[in-house]
Every structure is written in structure tokens, then in C-alpha cells.
Amino acid sequence: MTINEIQDELISDFELFDDWESKYEYIIDLGKEFPPLEEQFKTEENIIKGCQSRVWLNAYLDGELLKFEADSDAIIVRGLVSMLVKVLSGHTPEEIASANLYFMERVGLHQHLAQTRSNGLASMLKQMKTYGVAYQAKSFNAAS
Amino acid sequence: MSNNLDIASIRNDFPILNEIVNGKQLVYFDNAATTQKPHLVLDALSGYYEHYNANIHRGIHHLAEKATSAFEQSRRRLQTFLNAPLSEEIIFTYGTTDGINLVASSYGRTFLKAGDEVIISTMEHHSNIVPWQMLCEEKGCILKVIPINDEGELLMDEYEKLLTDRTKFVSVVHVSNSLGTINPVKEIIAKAHAVGAKVLLDGAQASSHLHLDVQDLDCDFYSLSLHKIYGPTGMGILYGKKELLDAMPPYRGGGEMIKEVTFEKTTYNELPYKFEAGTPNIADVVASKFALDYVDTLGKSNIAAHENMLLQYATEAVKEIEGLRIIGQAKEKVSVLSFVIDGIHHQDMGVLLDQQGIAVRTGHHCTQPLMRRFNITGTTRASFAVYNTTDEIDLLIQGLHKVKRMLG
Numbered sequence: 001m002t003i004n005e006i007q008d009e010l011i012s013d014f015e016l017f018d019d020w021e022s023k024y025e026y027i028i029d030l031g032k033e034f035p036p037l038e039e040q041f042k043t044e045e046n047i048i049k050g051c052q053s054r055v056w057l058n059a060y061l062d063g064e065l066l067k068f069e070a071d072s073d074a075i076i077v078r079g080l081v082s083m084l085v086k087v088l089s090g091h092t093p094e095e096i097a098s099a100n101l102y103f104m105e106r107v108g109l110h111q112h113l114a115q116t117r118s119n120g121l122a123s124m125l126k127q128m129k130t131y132g133v134a135y136q137a138k139s140f141n142a143a144s
Numbered sequence: 145m146s147n148n149l150d151i152a153s154i155r156n157d158f159p160i161l162n163e164i165v166n167g168k169q170l171v172y173f174d175n176a177a178t179t180q181k182p183h184l185v186l187d188a189l190s191g192y193y194e195h196y197n198a199n200i201h202r203g204i205h206h207l208a209e210k211a212t213s214a215f216e217q218s219r220r221r222l223q224t225f226l227n228a229p230l231s232e233e234i235i236f237t238y239g240t241t242d243g244i245n246l247v248a249s250s251y252g253r254t255f256l257k258a259g260d261e262v263i264i265s266t267m268e269h270h271s272n273i274v275p276w277q278m279l280c281e282e283k284g285c286i287l288k289v290i291p292i293n294d295e296g297e298l299l300m301d302e303y304e305k306l307l308t309d310r311t312k313f314v315s316v317v318h319v320s321n322s323l324g325t326i327n328p329v330k331e332i333i334a335k336a337h338a339v340g341a342k343v344l345l346d347g348a349q350a351s352s353h354l355h356l357d358v359q360d361l362d363c364d365f366y367s368l369s370l371h372k373i374y375g376p377t378g379m380g381i382l383y384g385k386k387e388l389l390d391a392m393p394p395y396r397g398g399g400e401m402i403k404e405v406t407f408e409k410t411t412y413n414e415l416p417y418k419f420e421a422g423t424p425n426i427a428d429v430v431a432s433k434f435a436l437d438y439v440d441t442l443g444k445s446n447i448a449a450h451e452n453m454l455l456q457y458a459t460e461a462v463k464e465i466e467g468l469r470i471i472g473q474a475k476e477k478v479s480v481l482s483f484v485i486d487g488i489h490h491q492d493m494g495v496l497l498d499q500q501g502i503a504v505r506t507g508h509h510c511t512q513p514l515m516r517r518f519n520i521t522g523t524t525r526a527s528f529a530v531y532n533t534t535d536e537i538d539l540l541i542q543g544l545h546k547v548k549r550m551l552g
Contacts, residue, residue, distance in 0.1 A: 020166065020499045025550055028492075052491040052507040052522060073521075074489035075551060076496075112495075 003095055006087045007103035014107040023108075024076065031079030037071035048127060050120030053077045057124055059131040066093045066135050068128060072120070080112055080121055088128050093139065096132030101125065148446045155531050157182040157438075168501025171536045176321050176349060176480055176527035177505050178371045184438050185375060188431040199423055201400065215426055218433040219416070225436050226366060227357040228383050232415040235382040235389070236424050240348040241271040243367030243382035244315070246419065247344050248275035250392040251365075252313065258284030260312040263341075265290040265298055265327075266517050267320040270510045272346045276315060290316070292517065296323040296472040304335060311341040318350035322509040322525065323472025324455075324480030326354070333363050342388065348372055352529070353451060353478040355444055358383050374529075375435030376428035382419075389415050396421040447530045451479035454528040458537045465544050471523050479528040482509075485544075488551055490522040496547040497524075502540055 001009070017023040041058040048055040053074035060067055068089040072078045087103065088096050104110045113122045155161050158180045163170040172180060192214070198207035200215050216231075223231045237243045252275075256262070262276050262285055280287045288311075290303045298316075314336040319326050333343045344365035350356065351368040358366050365388070369380040384392075394401050394412055398421035403411040412418050439447065458481050462468050467486035484490070494506035507522040508515045515521060526540060 021546075021550065024496060024499065028550060052494070053489060074491040076492045 003087055003091055003099045007101070007106075010083060010087070010103050011106045027079035027083075027109075028075055029079070030082045031072075031075040031077075034071075034078055034082035034085075035069075037069050041069065042071065048120040048123045050077075050123070053120060055081060055120035055124050057127055059128070059135075061135060062090075064092055064139075065090050066096055066132060068131075070124065077112075077121060080109065081124065084121070084125060084128065093132045093135035097129055097136055099129070099132075149442060149450055149530070151450070151531065151533055154442070155533075157184070158531050159183065159186070161531060165501040165503070166499050171502040171539050173526040173528065173532065173536070173540065174503045174505050175352075175529035175532075176372070176525065178377065179352060179374045179529050180531070181376065181435070182374055182438050184434045185431050188434040189376060189427055192427045192430045197427070200426055201417075211426060211430070214430045214433075215424070218429045221433040221436055222381050225356065226381075226383050227359055229359060230386055233383055233386050233389065235384065235416045235419045236429055237367070237380045237382050238378055238425070239369040239371070239380035240346060240367045241275075243365075243380055244272055244344065244346060245275045246382055246395045247315075247365050247367070247384070248279045250395045250419075251342070251388065252276075252279040252285075253283065254391075254393055256283050256285050256312050259310060260285045261288055261306075261308065261310045262286070263288045263290060263303070263306050263311060263314045263316075263336075265316045266292045267296065267298075267323060267325065267511065267514050268315075268317055269321055269346065269348070270512070271348075272315055272317060273513070276313075285312075286310075289513075292514075295474050296320065296325045297474045298325075298327055298332075300328065300331065303332065307335060307339045307341070309339060311336065311339050313344070314341050315344040315346070317346040317348075319347075319353065319478050320472065320511075320514075321349045321480070322482055322511045322514055322523065323474065324349075324477040324482070324527075325472060325474035326350070326476040326478060328476075329363070330361055333361055337362070349478065349480075352439075353448055364388055370428070370432040370435060373435055374438055375432040379425050379428035379432055386415065389419070394418050394421070398422045400424075442530060450530055451528050451532075454532055454534065454537065455479040455481065457534050458526065458528070458540070461537055461541050462544070464541070465548065467548075468544075471518055471520070480525060481527070482523040482525040484520055484523050485548065488547065490524050492551060493524045493547055496550060497540075497543050500539075500543045500546065502543050504540075 037056050042056045046056045046058050048057055053072055055072045058069045068085045070081045070085050072081050104113055160180045196207050196210040198211040200212040219234050220231050222234045266289055276287055288306045291299050316332055318329050329345055336343045342364040345363045347366050347368040352373040364385050366383040371377040401413050401418050401421040403413050469484050471482045490506040497504055505525045
């Protein structure tokens, strides 16, 4: 599936919820089900510090695909992180670098990407795209 | 009705309390961060801009005179509020942090030298830690920290042990923003003075709850912000004893603070203008008088009685929440209820309460060393003001149950 197909699928998942409680219960469930990041990757280097919660992001190349693993100490942020990973992980660096993330806005969660939320989510998204750009440059350099 | 106050009518003074947040009537419990503003203050702000906006002290036209007079009236109003002996001991600042920086920079850099000691406490806001760390780093001074007990009270015996003839400055918080603890500041000041040290009180939280009298306290400096006393943001005052302020060099250079400028040498203006470089925050200074008038009309002791009732009610009510632990159980407290719940991250708590229209503060409250002392990364903090009600606390309790169920 392309990045946009995954986003569209998430948007239709959220259409099932008609109140904030079921929406957040779903995010909490996503957070609970999301596999924790192995301790060895919870390094100072991988940490994205928000004001209130911490987010860890690990990136690696699997063949031509850039993959992400992540974690957070707050469960709702974990659920949101799992969605960003679901959308962006396993695509080429080019696709990730140029992705247009619209699903957060469409499902009414864009406030979590706002700076005031201080949850590190906006910084995480930026970091994921930065990895995309960096690996794109790396593979370009390797090829030439 | 609660004691002598008609809370329903007081709520009508605050238009923002009618806001609908996430489909619910707003419950505003973030008063320790900033209080809401009554009509009186909002009208004073727009009234200033509509009728007498002008730059002060220099103009001789009608508007400038009117603005200057209102500005200086606010200074005298704040003098009364703190019971300061002289109006020129009231310096307008941008807020509590600005006032502390002024003292650390101007007094600290002039009068402290290598080896001198500065004492702060474990429960300081970063605003009363970092300026002193910067000073100590620059001058080679030593920063010492008064420890606290598990209830969140200063260990006064330990404080006494820290005091020596090398202690030159003590800067402590009057009321803790994270815990609500009211510190025994009069005793702290007397003991500091006994070894010849000067004392600054961070009054950001105390000013809206407690009766203030800088002469009775005998503090050397007192810094506060008006936005926590129902007044406008971006405005505060520093009180300082005249002989100290006179001995201190200016903190910032520019207009207003000068007597005469030549390229060879500048002579400085008198107090308080020496410390007020540039065009001040005139509108907010003018409106701050009305905030204090509002507080006076209600009566500070009436406000305190209502807030204490809310604190007791909430402290009792949260006992029914399983796994909840109150952080800060000092005998002397203002209306701040900080807590953690087993297995629930404070950020999740904040997000889910917000969905229910309840505004609380979550996180470390800019007191990271204090959080480390309690071995936590943050708390959820509900802080109450005069317009809050027990019905709102009931909504908070319902909200907490819901959050527990959702995250359980």
C-alpha cells in the first residue's frame, strides 16, 4: 500500500467513531498493542524530548525501504506514534521525504501535532522526514 | 454562597468562563499558571487604548499627562498592595522572572564575589534557579539548596546549617507553584539577616492568595506578576529596599533611565526610572490597578477563605480515586492540588481531561529538580481561584474516574 492508501484507510477507521471517547479509546488501544521499542534502542541519540512526554525513534534501512520503530512513555502519544509509524515505515526514503501527511487533520487529531502539546510528536514527524532525506542522499551518493 | 462572597455573581465578572471547550462548559483549574481577567480589567485595557493612549513622562499634551498620571497611580496602588514604604521602591518589570533576573544581574554582579554563597530551595521554579546559576558561574559563587521533607516543606534545621558568614544572598519562593506550600518566609528572612545576607522572595504564587506586607516580612526584594492576580500578562513588579536599589547599577540601558547623555558619559535617572529603560508596558500597568481594586472589593481574606474551602473539598474528594497520591501535603498550603495516579502518565491525564473541557496543568511545572526529589517526571495540578466552585471539583472527580476507566 502507498503512504496515501494507508492514510485513507486510517481515515475510514476513524469514521466509525462518533464521540471523543471511542476515538481516544481506539488510540489508547493502538498504544497498548504497539510493540515496545527494545531497550537497546532507547538511547539518548534516539530520544525526541517533548516537554511532558518522551518519544524514542529508531530508523534503519531494510533493503531499499526505510523502516521505523518508536516508543513513548505516555500511552496516547504511543497510539499516535504507532499511527505515524504505520503510515511512514516501510517506504522508500524518497516517498517518506516527500510524503504529505493529511490524515491527522482529517481525523481531528491535528492539535496533537501543534507545538503547544509539547509531546514531541511534531518533532518526531520532522525527524522521520529528515531520515528520509538523509537516506535518500546516502543512496544517491552510493550509486554515483 | 461561600462565606461572604456571591460566587455566581463573581463568575459573571469573568466572560471567559462561558467558553465552551470540546463541547463542554469550560472548567478552568489552571489558575496557578495564570488567572482569568474580570470585565473591570478588560475595560481598563480597552479604555486606555480608546481614550488616553500616549507615551508617558515626556509628552506635555493632554493624553500624555493622563497616561502618565494613570501609570504612576498604578505604582502607588502596588505600593499599598505590598505596604512598601516608598512608591519609588516599586519597579515595573515584565513579570516575576524579569524581576529576579534584575536582582541577580544588577545586585548580584555588583556585590557578590568568588566564594560567596547563594541559597535557594529544592522547590524553586526554574526562574529562581537559573538566574542564580548564571551569576554563580560568572562570579565563582557557590549555590546551596535547602532540602525538603516528603510533605513538601522546607527543612528549616538544614537551612540554618547552610547559613554561614559566606552566605550573601537567599532567594526563595514564598509559595510553591507545584506543591502549594506556604514557606515560613519571615523566619527565613530573619535568619538570613542575622548572617548579613539579603533576601529575595519569589512572590509569583503568593500574591493572589496571601496578604502581603514587605515591611512586616522585612524582605529586601519581592518579585511578582500581575497576570496571576487577575491582571494583565507581561507585567510585574519588583519591590526593593531603597538603599539597595540606590546602590545597584542600572540593569538595562535606554530611554527613560537616563538623566543626561553625552557620548563621553551618561548619568542615570533616579529611582524607580533608573530600572525602567524604554517605553514600558503602559496599558497593562494602568489596567493592573483595576485588578488590585477588584481583589480589594472582594476582600483578600474572603478570597482566601473560599479558595481554602475548595482546596479542602478537593483534597477530601480525590481520596476516592484509587492509586491517587497527592504531591505536596504541607500543613500551610494555598489552593493548589498536585497529584499522580499509579500507572497513568500525566500527559494522558491532561489530554483526556481537556477532552472533557477541564483545564489543568500537567508536567514538571518548571520545577524539574523538585520532581526529581519526589522521583516523578511530573504531576497533574488543579489550582483554584475565587471563581471556582465545588460543582466544578465534582466534574473533575467524574473526569478522573473516566480517565481511569479509559486507561485502565
